[in-house]
Amino acid sequence: MNKLAEKYADDIQKILAKYPPEEKRSAVMMLLYMAQREGGYVSNHDINDIAEIVEITPTEVATLIGFYTLYHDKPAGKIRIQVCNDLPCALRGADKFLEELCDALKIQPGETTPDGLVTIEPVMCLAACDKAPMFQAQSGEGLTYHENMSVESTLELIETWKEENND
């Protein structure tokens, strides 16, 4: 049974419609995001479902997860805070921001808070270099940018996520 195909039938049709009928494979990129909507990562089951929908092998789907940094094959925090500490941001204090944020949350970069809500990771340039410190928040619902941040404003944001999560 193809769970993904059943659950998101309409969405999948819309994605497939963007590409020529004989080039279904192009849809794989969006389908991987779709698979991540619920658990935040792509499971083996999802890989098989996606492979069936776009008519390629599960191995071909799996190699994409390793290649692209926004696909994940393991669960992590519900929200991934991906702090840019690439050169231009680092010239404006991004390394210090990352370190202090991790200290405040009592975790190391790459780790998840004990409540399972956020994972902090350093990432490469996000095309927001004039607004450092900045990060993107990746969750099952997609990605949002947060620019000109401070440790305080980030902790406040995390608090609001906590409340939303408890609702």
Place this chain on the structure above:
Amino acid sequence: MTEYVLLRHRDIPEINQLDVYKKNGGFEAFKKVVTAMKPEEVTDVVKASGLRGRGGAGFPTGVKWSFMDNKNWPHYVVANADESEPGTFKDREIMESNPFQFLEGVAISSYAVGANTAYVYCRGEFWQVAHYLDEKIAEMEAAGLLGDNLFGSDYSLRIYTHLGAGAYICGEETALLESLEGKRGQPRLRPPFPPSFGLYGKPTVVNNVETLTNVPLIITKGADWYKSMGTEDTAGVKIFSLSGCVNKPGNYELPFGTTFRELIYEHGGGIANGNKIKAIMAAGASSAMIVATDEALDTPMDYASVRTLKADLGSASVIVIDDSFSIDWVLNKTIHFFKHESCGKCTPCREGNYWMSHIIERIHHGEGSSFDVELLTKVAYQIQNKCLCALGEFSLQAVVSGVERFPQDFEAKVNL
């Protein structure tokens, strides 16, 4: 103050709304080409304007369009919205604030090369941007600006967004096409080039977002108007993304030929925290390091002039480094970037960056010797000219120039 050509939202509030864009001449150019011009005529105007690609390589845009293989159909246009070069954030501002001008540019280029389908390849991080463009595309469809029989002609066009998923290499045009086909983004062997063998093996034009956003006004105001801006070497205007140790980082749309000094001191408000300027990287992390002498600061920013400084202008992402930073730290950052982003297809790039990262870590942490500094440059030269795509070449630019032009920073770090 002259009017903006690309960042027109700074002159015209709400130009991101279709009615406002139309009131300001929006889609007149697209209508004109579809109803009154042959595709070749459109290409000729763009050729005559001197427009060169803004994605980094500076290739003449009209010339690229004229390379499309007319014996093989269908044709595609792909807008490169991967924008991942550290220090570059101009395409994002265009798409977020002046989206219709960009989309009109996509439409005109599609007509010029006979494409009925165009894709906008956005880096995965531009999730919100891509959804925003989807809304704008839907508005265009509803207004009869996309779809079948446009303006009563037999020309039809559809534009779709496509999201990548986090890989700098997908900005390289053939890697981008692989990714658009649902594969790992690894560059293809060239030739053949995309205008003869592109998306799904069909003739394809790949152009940068900023390049395409120039096109509507070139059609409306003419090639001579466009050529009257900029320098003889490089016509027109450019968005310079200014970042790093300046008071006012941001995007500045200026004519080609503006000096580094004017960009950094007049527009960028000078160096932050009372520090002194030390180095400039003009093309993001892929740049050679320019020593910020008076002579360098007075150099006009066009492709040919920047080359006299043994550097490239590339996508004009100007990163300013002040004297509170040591160049070995900078190189640690750039090497880390390229090591992470190498697609792994060729050995010199994959292994070279891996080894350079070990060596620079040693040097940076005060555990290296002068032998390590030599070794670093040697490894960099091992990468040179041996790679399938330009990423390999990019990765050594800062390394060899940094070691050569800032020797004191390395002497201070190593144990002899």
